[in-house]
Ligand SMILES: Nc1ncnc2c1ncn2[C@@H]1O[C@H](COP(=O)(O)OP(=O)(O)O)[C@@H](O)[C@H]1O
């Protein structure tokens with residue numbers, strides 16, 4: 187079964203064509219820096235032993251344009267992997283917000299699309315590009331089944347103590363205002379890999395997903411029991427363009443005293459805060475370059491980002507009443523050894539001891555970066571949201587057959 191997975195992030199589209207159940211990746215790629223200067227598509231084709239790369243730097247103004255370019259590459263005369271779009275059996279879509287309507291992977295119908303649309307205000311950076319991906323894919327792959335896999339689904343196991351807000355109950359009961367949690371596909375994938383690695387029946391794990399969006403999850407015996415994002419993907423850690431936790435009175439001050447419109451504040455907290463708000467840059471590679479030239483603002487922002495992670499490690503160790511492993515994943519978590527070192531430092535009291543030498547080794551495999559004597563394992567596990575999405579689509583298709 188040929189499954190084409192589309193993962194529209196806030197700043198990128200990642201995609202993979204995966205043959206299931208063999209899990210063979212036929213091609214994969216990423217459209218990066220969408221809407222910015224230097225936008226690029228890196229497309230990889232895997233044929234036998236050989237891997238063919240193609241990098242295209244071009245103007246890509248939005249997600250729709252990016253996806254159309256990708257489909258052209260799939261059917262390209264020279265490096266194409268399919269002759270006709272009908273060779274794609276399933277398109278698996280990452281959908282960030284599923285609200286309380288979707289606790290599981292589902293076939294996309296018009297009703298499902300309407301629900302996804304209703305959730306736009308709650309995930310304004312994500313559900314609109316996810317929805318667009320569905321619309322474009324329906325046109326480009328008219329014979330394929332379209333399936334949605336939700337970021338929120340893995341967090342449906344949160345207990346009410348963790349998912350309720352202490353606001354009048356009516357807002358939960360009537361308006362479904364609660365913690366939903368995000369990046370669930372990634373937290374699920376890496377926590378399962380960690381459990382396999384630890385070979386422990388009962389496990390207490392903290393997964394730290396650091397991409398453009400960032401979140402942490404406390405995972406007990408394979409189930410999400412608390413997570414740092416909330417009602418929408420804005421809460422918790424400091425992110426590329428999002429502030430994460432802030433005192434809500436700041437919002438009222440901005441609106442009531444400083445005269446900002448609520449919409450401006452929402453945009454400020456979504457697009458102009460976090461690392462970009464502090465340094466003018468949201469790509470961690472650019473921030474690291476600034477740190478190397480001793481830029482004070484970049485150093486402070488980087489320290490703040492790490493400090494927030496450390497606070498959540500402490501909180502989730504208490505939630506779990508112990509800790510077997512912390513797992514770093516996502517673009518920053520997998521690649522930025524300096525951030526791993528800083529965010530896992532001064533936590534010896536909790537049994538977390540990082541080995542700087544192991545931390546600086548580069549590898550795409552699962553690896554342990556703690557010292558021999560560290561009671562808590564520190565793991566770097568590359569996430570693979572696309573493979574997780576393909577597996578879930580395949581299971582749903584198989585279920586549909588039986
Ligand atoms: N070598 C690296 N060092 C530091 N940060 C990196 C490196 N490679 C990628 N990143 C960072 O990863 C982030 C993007 O992560 P990713 O998980 O792909 O995000 P998203 O899925 O939210 O678009 C960017 O901020 C980028 O700077």
Ligand SMILES: CC(=O)OP(=O)(O)O
Pocket residue numbers: 194195196197282312337368369397398399400419
């Ligand atoms: C939910 C979320 O923040 O996703 P991303 O990291 O892909 O922006």
Ligand SMILES: [Mg+2]
Pocket residue numbers: 195397398399
């Ligand atoms: Mg991502």
